[in-house]
Amino acid sequence: MAGAGGGSNDVQWCFSQVKGAIDDDVAEADIISTVEFNHSGELLATGDKGGRVVIFQQEIENKSQPQCRSEYNVYSTFQSHEPEFDYLKSLEIEEKINKIRWLPQKNAAQFLLSTNDKTIKLWKISERDKRPEGYNLKEEDGRYIDPNTVTALRLSRNEYCTHQQKSEDGAGPADKNKEGQFDKIQVPVFRPMDLMVEASPRRVFANAHTYHINSISINSDHETYLSADDLRINLWHQEITDRSFNIVDIKPANMEELTEVITAAEFHPHQCNTFVYSSSKGTIRLCDMRASALCDTHSKLFEEPEDPSNRSFFSEIISSISDVKFSHNGRYMMTRDYLSVKIWDLNMESRPVETYQVHEYLRSKLCSLYENDCIFDKFECCWNGNDSVVMTGSYHNFFRMFDRGQRRDVTLEASREGSKPQQVLKPRKVCADGKRKKDEISVDSLDFNKKILHTAWHPQDNVIAVATTNNLYIFQDKVN
Numbered sequence: 157m158a159g160a161g162g163g164s165n166d167v168q169w170c171f172s173q174v175k176g177a178i179d180d181d182v183a184e185a186d187i188i189s190t191v192e193f194n195h196s197g198e199l200l201a202t203g204d205k206g207g208r209v210v211i212f213q214q215e216i217e218n219k220s221q222p223q224c225r226s227e228y229n230v231y232s233t234f235q236s237h238e239p240e241f242d243y244l245k246s247l248e249i250e251e252k253i254n255k256i257r258w259l260p261q262k263n264a265a266q267f268l269l270s271t272n273d274k275t276i277k278l279w280k281i282s283e284r285d286k287r288p289e290g291y292n293l294k295e296e297d298g299r300y301i302d303p304n305t306v307t308a309l310r311l312s313r314n315e316y317c318t319h320q321q322k323s324e325d326g327a328g329p330a331d332k333n334k335e336g337q338f339d340k341i342q343v344p345v346f347r348p349m350d351l352m353v354e355a356s357p358r359r360v361f362a363n364a365h366t367y368h369i370n371s372i373s374i375n376s377d378h379e380t381y382l383s384a385d386d387l388r389i390n391l392w393h394q395e396i397t398d399r400s401f402n403i404v405d406i407k408p409a410n411m412e413e414l415t416e417v418i419t420a421a422e423f424h425p426h427q428c429n430t431f432v433y434s435s436s437k438g439t440i441r442l443c444d445m446r447a448s449a450l451c452d453t454h455s456k457l458f459e460e461p462e463d464p465s466n467r468s469f470f471s472e473i474i475s476s477i478s479d480v481k482f483s484h485n486g487r488y489m490m491t492r493d494y495l496s497v498k499i500w501d502l503n504m505e506s507r508p509v510e511t512y513q514v515h516e517y518l519r520s521k522l523c524s525l526y527e528n529d530c531i532f533d534k535f536e537c538c539w540n541g542n543d544s545v546v547m548t549g550s551y552h553n554f555f556r557m558f559d560r561g562q563r564r565d566v567t568l569e570a571s572r573e574g575s576k577p578q579q580v581l582k583p584r585k586v587c588a589d590g591k592r593k594k595d596e597i598s599v600d601s602l603d604f605n606k607k608i609l610h611t612a613w614h615p616q617d618n619v620i621a622v623a624t625t626n627n628l629y630i631f632q633d634k635v636n
Contacts, residue, residue, distance in 0.1 A: 167618055168634040169568060169581045173227055175212070176627035178572065188623040190610055194258040194266065197614040200228055200621055201268060202628055203253025207237035209270055209355075211281065212628075228630055232281055234355035237272040249274050255372045257381070259394075267358070269381065273368040276383055278359035278394065286346040364390050364400045371421045377428040384421035387414075389433060391445075403451050404433060404443065419534075420480045432482075432489060438475035440491060440500065458489075458505050460498070470522045470531065478534035483543040484615075490546055492537040495519065497548055497558065512558040512565065515550050517588035517599045530604045538613045549608030552597070553624050554584060570608060570622045570629040580634060 177186070185206025192201050200212040213231035240249040252272055259267040265282040367385035374381045382403070383390050389404035404421075408414055421433035429445045440458040443451035462471065474494035481490045488509075491498050495516060498508035514535075518525065525531040530551075537548040549555045550567070558565045567584045587596040610623040618633035 169618075169620075169631050170634045171575050171577065171579045171581065171629075172619070172632045173630040174572060174575050174627055175210075175228075175630075182626045186626040188610060188626060188628060189253050190256050191612045191621050191623050191628065192256045192258060192268075193612050193614055193621070194268075195260055195615060197616055197619065199231065199258070199266065200612070200630075201256045201258070202623065203236065203256050203270060204626075205250070205252040207235055207239070207251030207253060207272065209234055209236045209253060209256065209268075209279070232353040232355050234279070236270045236277060236279065237275065240274070242274075254369055257372050257374050259374060260378055262378075269372055269374070271369050271372050271383065274362065274365055276361040276369070276372060276392075277357050278361070280354075280356050280358045282354050282356075284352045284354060285349060287349045288344045289347050290344040359394070359397050361392055361397050361400070364392075370419060371433075373422045373431070375423045375428050376426055380428075382421060382423060382431060384418050384433060386417040389418065389421055389431075389451075401449070403445065403449070405450065405452060419477050422480055422482055424486055425482050425484060426486045432480055434477035434480045434491060436476040437472070438477055438493060440477065440480060440489070442502070456502075456505050458500050458508075460507050466519075468522070470526060473526070473531055474522065479536040481537060481539060483539055484541070485543060488543065490537055490539065492535050492548055494531065494533075494535070497537055497546055499546070499560070510560060512546070512556075514548055514556050515554075515586070517586050518551075520588075521599065525604070528604065530607075533607060533609060535608075536610050538611050540613045540618075541616050547611050547613060547620065549611055549622070551604050551607050552602045553606045553608055554586075555608045555611060555622055568631075570624050570627075570631075572627075578634065581631065 176188075183206075185204060185208075187205045188202050189205055190203040193199070194201070198214045200214075202210050202212075204210075210230065211232045212228035214228050215226045236253060237251040239251045241247070242249055250273060253270055254273065255269075255271050257269045259269065261267075265280050268279050268281065270277055270279060361383075365383065365385045365388070367387055369383055369385050371384040372381060379395075380391055380393050383392065383400075384404075387405065387407040388402055390400040391403045392400045404418070406416070406418065416435045416437045416439075419434050419436055421431060424430035424432075430442065431445070432440055432442045434440045438459065441454035442456040442458070444455045445451060447453070447455065462475070477491045477493050479492040483489065487502060489500050489502065491500065491508075492514075495518065496514055497512045499510035499512075501509045522531060535549050537546060539546055544561055545557055545559050547555060547557045553570045554567050555570065556565060556567055567586070568581045569584050582595075585593075585596045586602070587593065587598050592598050606624065608622055608624060612621045614620065620631050622629045622631065
């Protein structure tokens with residue numbers, strides 16, 4: 157399985173770390189709802205249903221142990237969103253973090269956007285290892301200074317002794333008040349302190365979405381971003397919080413005529429005027445903001461004709477696209493529906509250039525998956541650093557990788573049973589019929605409560621992050 161570096165050499169994936177509690181009784185607030193690497197891969201952010209954002213930082217590699225890649229440790233944790241209540245609609249607004257997107261770094265601080273169903277926030281993550289002292293508020297013994305007695309610069313202790321000695325020698329008078337203290341201002345200075353990571357909200361973008369926000373995407377112009385809900389897409393400027401521009405609106409005049417909703421949206425990585433959005437009908441529309449201010453008319457429509465032989469009661473549900481991602485080079489885009497991953501060439505709208513079956517063995521189980529609501533699960537997908545491999549999740553804590561060049565695929569499992577450092581992951585296979593071989597798992601034995609919906613791939617290295625219910629697994633390629 158080729159990795160971020162490409163090539164024909166197989167990558168052996170091994171366990172690196174697992175974050176989160178081991179308890180079987182999982183609190184609802186601890187369930188991970190999004191995972192995202194920053195642009196350098198040094199930071200890894202997760203959001204959960206409790207409205208918290210946890211950021212992990214990659215430690216500097218240990219030169220004495222070159223076979224071990226550096227680990228990710230907790231860098232900052234903060235409460236991004238709180239539960240709210242919409243009094244006009246009598247609806248509770250969950251604090252769950254739906255998406256996190258990192259902004260390109262411009263200075264020493266890092267910035268990220270996080271969103272729940274209604275409100276988007278811009279957070280600044282900064283470090284502080286020095287603190288200012290000497291604000292002329294207190295004396296050395298702790299008593300507060302009367303500001304009316306402060307008249308000039310306060311001398312340091314050495315300067316005070318020198319000045320006092322000159323006064324006693326008759327060289328000049330000492331500037332003392334009635335209590336014998338100098339009425340002088342001390343210049344504040346910076347003193348070293350333990351490193352402190354601060355997360356502060358810089359912008360709050362609210363009151364622009366009637367329906368639940370499902371996507372946010374940073375534009376390549378580094379100034380604007382889009383946010384999408386079920387029926388509308390808005391364009392924001394990062395510096396302006398009180399207004400946004402509606403660029404897509406598919407809400408019909410009569411809601412009874414509603415036939416599809418927006419499921420995901422993303423900006424092109426290089427063309428600031430281009431974005432795509434997917435729908436619950438399995439279509440992807442590419443829009444050009446140069447054509448018109450309101451992009452209700454798409455420039456391109458990507459849709460694959462349905463195979464009549466696979467037509468069933470569940471066809472419309474499983475064709476709904478849960479995620480869309482542009483490749484890093486901007487030539488392709490990847491979509492994930494319930495059973496498959498498809499790669500589209502932006503120059504060919506009629507059909508995908510590649511289709512990968514994620515868990516085709518579940519097609520016979522769609523009825524039971526409908527009854528337990530699993531058929532509505534929204535799986536995400538991601539590219540590796542050079543777009544040669546794609547990854548997505550499945551059930552039973554399985555995740556799938558597809559090598560585009562070698563046309564090979566592998567199924568791996570995120571499990572604590574094999575969680576020893578540098579332990580190589582064994583490929584897993586699911587048996588769809590009754591003849592189960594050794595080391596295979598029957599489709600009837602799959603645990604649908606264990607699912608991997610959120611995955612992320614390091615932008616440069618073969619390091620992946622996989623979110624099971626409340627645990628974050630980090631895997632890496634085996635370093636010889």
